[in-house]
Amino acid sequence: MPEGDAEGDFGDDVEARAEHGTHSDAEDDTETGAATENGTPTGGRTRRRGKALLDAIYTAAVEEAAVARGGRLTMDAIAKRAATARSTLYRRWNDPTDLLLDALADLHPVEQPAPGADDLRGDLTRSLRLMCDWAFSPAGRAVMAIVANPGRDSAAVEALYERVFAARGGTFTQTVLRHYAEHGHFDPARLTPVVVDLGEALVTKRMMDTGADPGDDYLAAIVDQAILPAIGLDPAH
């Protein structure tokens, strides 16, 4: 399973930024007139309503889920990170997972690949790059925390797929593959569930093994060594 050295871990960068954010608590804002969690100057005031409050809560939930040690998401931690009261959270959500699902649904849509006309290899590589960038975003990390946990709550996972992924129309690479198959570049019968999942599967596994972005060379290797052969366009032939 392990190849190469771990260059860093999923959570290190976000953790550093998150610590900074957590540091500005309500009292500090009141005294110094500093900006709130989401960067909107509030003239020393701490109360927010409507979208500003929701944004702060959603951002906090996703960031907390992305970095929580032991994969544990708590109302208390979200509230602290959002610089808001727990009672405010409990007025709307029963538990942190409900909140996180709302947050993830709100943070959609994710940027989708925009395939061109005549660069299958390039478009595939770019779509994998998009996937990597998303996967290392707080939202991507939060999703991973939900999906990958063996003790996961199956209802939460189902809700995640219905509310967050259903709007997406499949994998990042699927959009590209379907486009080029429809334009006659290869036999559409090749687009099986296995083939559609290839790119993302390899990227996901690589990230789990190394804890780091796979890098553009590895993405290109995925395209050349796995995806293209699987659709009958093996560069080595």
Place this chain on the structure above:
Amino acid sequence: MPEGDAEGDFGDDVEARAEHGTHSDAEDDTETGAATENGTPTGGRTRRRGKALLDAIYTAAVEEAAVARGGRLTMDAIAKRAATARSTLYRRWNDPTDLLLDALADLHPVEQPAPGADDLRGDLTRSLRLMCDWAFSPAGRAVMAIVANPGRDSAAVEALYERVFAARGGTFTQTVLRHYAEHGHFDPARLTPVVVDLGEALVTKRMMDTGADPGDDYLAAIVDQAILPAIGLDPAH
């Protein structure tokens, strides 16, 4: 990402068994002379030493890690599941992760594929079946809980790879692929890190998406649609 309905979740079966195990606490054993956690009759006694105690603790740690909701592993839960005192755990380990790593190292080795002479496709499929079976074992689940968590402890992951995986020599499919390449079935230059990781990556992702064993048909599809094309033996050609 989602394909098909979730047939079950990672943790449901083990949880049912685990609940039963947890149910026989120390007092019950003392009163009824029932077997202890690991099935060894102790004539109504609760104290164990040496291997019997370690086995109980290791089994409990791995099972607990495999099912913990919210991904949280605690000394208290392990102690309860092992029907032993926390002080016993703290005498040897500082924290539950140290204990879990010792447990996983002890539970090795995992059964390895035994490739034959002339059935590449069958041997690949069987190796993926082995991987699935391991992945759904408590040890496999516990490993997943460590590796897949975005907020993971990088030191723990490194220790896991060094102490548990280093002894394994690569992926389940790698053993088979290397064997057949050495016997001239295909060009060994095809055995890149991407290709070696293909089978396990697809299985891992499938399990994450569905929460269930992928099934033999899907394993066969992985071999036919992804692995064989990647090594230049595309059945569709």
Place this chain on the structure above:
DNA sequence: ATTATTAGCTACAGTCGTGTATCTTAAAGT
């Protein structure tokens, strides 16, 4: 039988997080 070791039990003080209740008052609407 005696001795050494340590498992298991219990207690303690402390932290973290939960879920709820209540109050003040900032923010928004009229």
Place this chain on the structure above:
DNA sequence: ACTTTAAGATACACGACTGTAGCTAATAAT
């Protein structure tokens, strides 16, 4: 300006878990 709404602050009781300490006696060795 006045009214309504609900955000934020605070308190409470409780459970889970932590890490430690001390004691009894079961287990293993001699």
